[in-house]
Amino acid sequence: NRKHRPVMIHRTVLGSIERFMAILIENYSGNLPPWLAPEQVIILPISDKYDKYSIKVYEELKKAGCRVVLDKRIESLNKKIRQAEMNKIPYMVVVGDKEEKTGTITIRKKTGGEIREIKIPDFIKIFKDIVDNRKTQY
Numbered sequence: 001n002r003k004h005r006p007v008m009i010h011r012t013v014l015g016s017i018e019r020f021m022a023i024l025i026e027n028y029s030g031n032l033p034p035w036l037a038p039e040q041v042i043i044l045p046i047s048d049k050y051d052k053y054s055i056k057v058y059e060e061l062k063k064a065g066c067r068v069v070l071d072k073r074i075e076s077l078n079k080k081i082r083q084a085e086m087n088k089i090p091y092m093v094v095v096g097d098k099e100e101k102t103g104t105i106t107i108r109k110k111t112g113g114e115i116r117e118i119k120i121p122d123f124i125k126i127f128k129d130i131v132d133n134r135k136t137q138y
Contacts (some may be wrong), residue, residue: 034090044097053100
């Protein structure tokens with residue numbers, strides 16, 4: 001019939017970095033800004049005819065320091081775009097006949113909106129500015 005002092009032992013599986021990442025993911029609802037996204041750019045060739053050009057684009061973006069993925073699956077472009085949106089990859093680069101002939105790429109943001117054709121070095125310059133300055137609006 002005496003008073004006891006309770007002792008609670010607390011253990012967590014997550015460390016401080018994991019908790020911080022969990023807070024960021026929750027804050028952004030998984031839509032991480034380009035500078036933080038594990039995959040920043042995905043290249044979507046319209047068909048396997050454009051594999052050679054898409055590999056060239058991939059190598060240029062990789063050399064510039066982008067975390068880039070090349071989607072060479074034999075699927076429709078709409079399915080590839082939908083999958084990239086579900087994976088929340090900030091930028092989709094569409095490559096086809098017109099882009100190969102003009103030496104450009106077509107950029108599509110995961111937010112939908114703006115779709116534009118741009119030269120690869122120009123995109124790299126814009127992209128580096130976004131990543132280096134850690135912009136959340138892109």
